[in-house]
Amino acid sequence: MNHRLKRGSIALIISTALIAGCLDTDNQDPSVSDASSDFVGGDDAVTTPDVVHPLDALTQTELIRVIAILKENDRYDDSTRFPEITLSEPSKTFVYAWKVGDAIPRAANVVGRQGPMTFEAVVDLSNGTLLDWQQVKDVQSALLLEEWMAAGSLWKTNKTITDELERRGYDLENIFVAPLSTGYFGADEARDKRLLKLWFLDIKDTKYNAFAKPINGISGTVDLNQQQIIDVLIESDVGRNDIIYDYDALSTQARQMKKVTMQSAEGNNFSFEDGLIKWDKWQFHFRLDKRFGAMVSLAAFDGQSVAYQISANEMFVPYMSPEEEWKYRSFMDIGEYGFGLLSSQLELGTDVPGNATLLNAVIPADNGTPALYENVIGVFERNTGRPMWRHAEMINGTHEGRAEVELVVRTIPVVGNYDYVVDYVFSAKGLLKIEVGATGMDAVKAAKSRTMMDATAAAETKVGSLVAPNLVGVNHDHFISFRIDMDVAGVNNSFVTDEIAPVRYPNNNRLSGWEVVEHPTSVEGAVTRSHQLHDGIWRVVNKNVTNKLGQHKSYQILGHTHLSKLDAEDFPQKRAAWSAEQLWVTPHNPTELYPSGKYPNQSEGTEGIMQWVGQQRSVDNTDLVMWYTMGFHHVTLPEDWPILATMWHTVTLRPAFSYERNPSVDIAR
Ligand SMILES: [Cu+2]
Numbered sequence: 025m026n027h028r029l030k031r032g033s034i035a036l037i038i039s040t041a042l043i044a045g046c047l048d049t050d051n052q053d054p055s056v057s058d059a060s061s062d063f064v065g066g067d068d069a070v071t072t073p074d075v076v077h078p079l080d081a082l083t084q085t086e087l088i089r090v091i092a093i094l095k096e097n098d099r100y101d102d103s104t105r106f107p108e109i110t111l112s113e114p115s116k117t118f119v120y121a122w123k124v125g126d127a128i129p130r131a132a133n134v135v136g137r138q139g140p141m142t143f144e145a146v147v148d149l150s151n152g153t154l155l156d157w158q159q160v161k162d163v164q165s166a167l168l169l170e171e172w173m174a175a176g177s178l179w180k181t182n183k184t185i186t187d188e189l190e191r192r193g194y195d196l197e198n199i200f201v202a203p204l205s206t207g208y209f210g211a212d213e214a215r216d217k218r219l220l221k222l223w224f225l226d227i228k229d230t231k232y233n234a235f236a237k238p239i240n241g242i243s244g245t246v247d248l249n250q251q252q253i254i255d256v257l258i259e260s261d262v263g264r265n266d267i268i269y270d271y272d273a274l275s276t277q278a279r280q281m282k283k284v285t286m287q288s289a290e291g292n293n294f295s296f297e298d299g300l301i302k303w304d305k306w307q308f309h310f311r312l313d314k315r316f317g318a319m320v321s322l323a324a325f326d327g328q329s330v331a332y333q334i335s336a337n338e339m340f341v342p343y344m345s346p347e348e349e350w351k352y353r354s355f356m357d358i359g360e361y362g363f364g365l366l367s368s369q370l371e372l373g374t375d376v377p378g379n380a381t382l383l384n385a386v387i388p389a390d391n392g393t394p395a396l397y398e399n400v401i402g403v404f405e406r407n408t409g410r411p412m413w414r415h416a417e418m419i420n421g422t423h424e425g426r427a428e429v430e431l432v433v434r435t436i437p438v439v440g441n442y443d444y445v446v447d448y449v450f451s452a453k454g455l456l457k458i459e460v461g462a463t464g465m466d467a468v469k470a471a472k473s474r475t476m477m478d479a480t481a482a483a484e485t486k487v488g489s490l491v492a493p494n495l496v497g498v499n500h501d502h503f504i505s506f507r508i509d510m511d512v513a514g515v516n517n518s519f520v521t522d523e524i525a526p527v528r529y530p531n532n533n534r535l536s537g538w539e540v541v542e543h544p545t546s547v548e549g550a551v552t553r554s555h556q557l558h559d560g561i562w563r564v565v566n567k568n569v570t571n572k573l574g575q576h577k578s579y580q581i582l583g584h585t586h587l588s589k590l591d592a593e594d595f596p597q598k599r600a601a602w603s604a605e606q607l608w609v610t611p612h613n614p615t616e617l618y619p620s621g622k623y624p625n626q627s628e629g630t631e632g633i634m635q636w637v638g639q640q641r642s643v644d645n646t647d648l649v650m651w652y653t654m655g656f657h658h659v660t661l662p663e664d665w666p667i668l669a670t671m672w673h674t675v676t677l678r679p680a681f682s683y684e685r686n687p688s689v690d691i692a693r
Pocket residue numbers: 462466500501502658
């Protein structure tokens with residue numbers, strides 16, 4: 025048993041259930057069969073740090089207090105469940121003015137459910153009062169783990185389904201059902217139902233890759249409010265794969281390589297002080313949120329603010345197949361499930377280098393009790409093996425250079441078959457990078473074709489590639505919307521695009537060149553790259569502050585992305601309209617946090633970024649927020665199977681005119 029697999033995240037619980045289901049009991053780690061035992065509730069003894077900073081995540085004690093305050097106000101009973109209990113952040117003004125030793129006001133934002141009813145509450149933890157409570161109608165909150173588990177076992181009493189599984193020779197004891205969020209496609213009845221679609225997987229004798237034997241042509245829809253399967257889909261003329269793809273078996277033929285490792289022989293350069301992580305000239309606050317996962321706040325370099333807050337605020341993963349069992353798959357992994365909730369435990373030496381420091385987090389469980397997530401945050405320095413800068417001088421034979429060292433803060437949420445390595449990378453040269461690596465398994469459907477020579481192959485591979493005999497990896501996209509609240513050298517910033525504008529030189533035998541022409545964006549909205557500006561450089565500028573050369577301080581936003589190809593009128597696209605553009609700029613508003621709305625599960629797509637930007641507010645010399653779409657079209661490949669080698673995507677915040685010289689030039693050799 026891989027020890028790592030027993031700790032609490034939904035994906036690990038899936039793995040746990042899968043593994044518990046297919047291990048014989050002799051080998052079974054007793055803690056594995058009861059996934060809930062990993063959740064620490066009540067007064068049970070895990071101590072988490074006290075609150076030392078206004079942006080610290082809610083602690084174990086505070087989460088327990090939230091429930092107590094709801095109880096005192098008759099807003100809690102045994103049926104109450106919590107899709108969300110999270111820090112209600114103090115205002116930016118307060119946080120910037122706050123100093124170590126000042127009082128720290130604490131409050132929690134709550135999304136709760138009682139039966140089919142959803143409510144929102146604000147709890148003041150400093151005064152022990154319920155500040156606000158209201159019912160929210162016509163929404164479906166994020167999914168709860170217990171709902172997910174319950175939906176995954178309802179099929180066992182559905183005779184149509186069990187008969188069909190048995191008719192096909194499957195062992196009912198070794199079926200795993202992954203319930204999937206359904207999206208929304210215009211059906212009115214979806215408004216008052218809480219829906220999940222069932223994906224059947226044969227996990228007999230599988231160990232690591234539980235997704236290799238998908239069962240085509242058996243599916244159903246669950247209404248969680250009725251705790252019933254409300255429709256069943258059975259098709260019999262379907263593809264099938266019975267081959268197991270556990271890579272541990274493949275690894276028996278593995279080639280040997282000598283280990284190459286990362287060490288910090290002289291100790292770490294980073295420290296944890298006053299609630300902040302400090303490294304080189306960087307300092308920032310970090311917390312893990314149940315919904316958004318990793319949140320970096322108050323990022324500052326050399327005493328100068330860069331960004332107030334950065335987090336992944338929504339994710340959109342639409343699959344490109346019109347088939348009944350696939351077309352609804354248009355997941356919003358952050359708003360429907362939760363990146364913090366799904367955080368997985370990190371293993372030294374593979375998930376993070378051996379020199380990493382691993383940190384725990386506390387996330388509220390379904391019933392609101394604090395759950396300890398052990399070793400889910402990795403902080404480490406890495407030598408990239410690249411020169412940070414260097415020059416070999418031919419004139420006099422001198423050489424001067426510095427090795428590039430970066431600080432990385434890593435979390436890895438696991439959303440079903442996919443693992444997303446979410447890195448915040450801080451560089452001694454003043455850069456801040458967001459890097460996301462996608463690994464895990466492609467979602468596959470069983471096919472009749474074994475190779476492309478088969479008569480069925482052309483039709484079956486319209487929706488994706490044959491990744492193995494009898495398995496088609498369905499093509500799809502991954503889009504993440506990063507909320508980047510830039511505060512370059514202060515709160516009030518402006519946005520410009522530096523056009524690389526072609527020029528003609530009259531009366532010169534050198535005919536042409538280019539000059540930089542600054543184009544300001546003064547009103548919120550998508551920063552669409554026109555043909556003229558397609559290779560322009562985006563910058564967030566502080567028009568109120570100059571460097572010693574008299575230049576306005578700024579940071580460039582560098583990145584390439586793929587954008588959604590779905591029709592704007594297609595329901596999945598309406599729900600994730602942000603994915604059609606690489607960058608949006610809005611004025612800061614602490615209530616505008618959800619680019620696909622606060623309740624994207626089964627949403628129609630009437631809330632979020634499109635609605636905000638309709639206000640046409642000014643983004644000139646004001647507190648502005650950027651929404652960066654990091655995305656890629658995933659054309660599936662045999663090389664993705666049986667596991668996808670990590671594919672990385674990056675957006676870089678790079679200082680431009682913020683300093684007077686290379687900020688890394690003073691690092692001692
Ligand atoms: Cu993919």
